[in-house]
Amino acid sequence: MEVERLSKSFGRVRALSEVSFGVDEGEVLGFLGPNGAGKTTTIRILLGLLHGDGGTAKIGGHDCWTDHVRASRFFGATLEQPGFYGFLSGRDNLRQFARMLGPVDEKQITALLDLVGMTERADDKVKRYSMGMRQRLALAQALLGKPRLLVLDEPTNGLDPNGIHGLRILLRKLATEQGLTIFFSSHLLSEVEELCDRVVVLHRGEVKASGPLSELMNVKGYRYRIDVSDVDKALEIVRAVDGARAEPGTIKGSISVTADDDIARQINYALVNAGVGVDQLVRTEKGLEDIYIQLTGVPVASPLSTPVPSVPAQ
Ligand SMILES: Nc1ncnc2c1ncn2[C@@H]1O[C@H](COP(=O)(O)OP(=O)(O)O)[C@@H](O)[C@H]1O
Ligand SMILES: [Mg+2]
DSSP: OEEEEEEEEETTEEEEEEEEEEOOTTOEEEEEOOTTSSHHHHHHHHTTSSOOSEEEEEETTEETTTTHHHHHTTEEEEOSSOOOOTTSBHHHHHHHHHHHHSSOOHHHHHHHHHHTTOTTTTTSBGGGOOHHHHHHHHHHHHHTTOOSEEEEESTTTTOOHHHHHHHHHHHHHHHHHSOOEEEEEESOHHHHHHHOSEEEEEETTEEEEEEEHHHHHTOSSEEEEEEESOHHHHHHHHHTSTTEEEEEOSSTTEEEEEEOHHHHHHHHHHHHHTTOOEEEEEEESOHHHHHHHHHHOOOOBOTTSOBOOOOOOO
């Protein structure tokens, strides 16, 4: 997949602004961003459902708009709100979609229903399905055409923690055992963190960062939160210490520092020596969340999708 300087406006809303990124064959790429970032808009353009105002999106070398049919042979996709016939069973919905692709392969449909854990409910009407079940059926549908690339828009929407865990295992299996390339969007860090080789962080229609998670997380060293009596002075002092990087913390009166273990001691010493009071110095394991907030200014959503306000730790 190759997206280059893709732009799209809805009236005065600039949903995408020169978005560029690529997905390599065999890669699992997380498309991360808070609600309204432009993830679904990008995916709708990839699906040929929407025409960008500028730039290009290509899959397998084919333009997603002008050469939609050939591009779509490469991938299967799910959208945020999977659309199914409610009066048909899950199995019949899959048959219906399979018919559009060619001869219906009953064995394949049964295998796919099994793969996504829908065997027991396969013959119930979709209108009786929960959101999570629709998501799983959508994944089966996306796999019908034996694609090399899966494009999934917030695939864990509506799944309970068990379902999320199951999906994660399934996607990993598809990637490692069948060599599928997977591109999936999420507003939840915890999801991409465990699954992706690489992430693209989107915010307000712009790519804010992209790269391997380990790089974004700066795996070397630790992240510390230091509560200090004077933030500005503390930043100045810490920034002067070799091997330390400091930003204002997300919590008032704190700074966020990335540093090696032994340097933390040095930082503490430097602060106290300069007359800056240190109330506490805590090592935090949430490097990626810090980076996300830093990039987007938006607090990380909890698994229940409600934004978490910054509150001082207990
Ligand atoms: N059909 C549309 N008409 C008007 N505005 C839209 C439409 N689709 C998306 N938008 C706007 O574009 C922005 C990006 O939306 P979307 O791509 O759905 O974000 P995400 O999927 O990351 O939550 C939002 O501000 C949204 O309100
Ligand atoms: Mg969306």
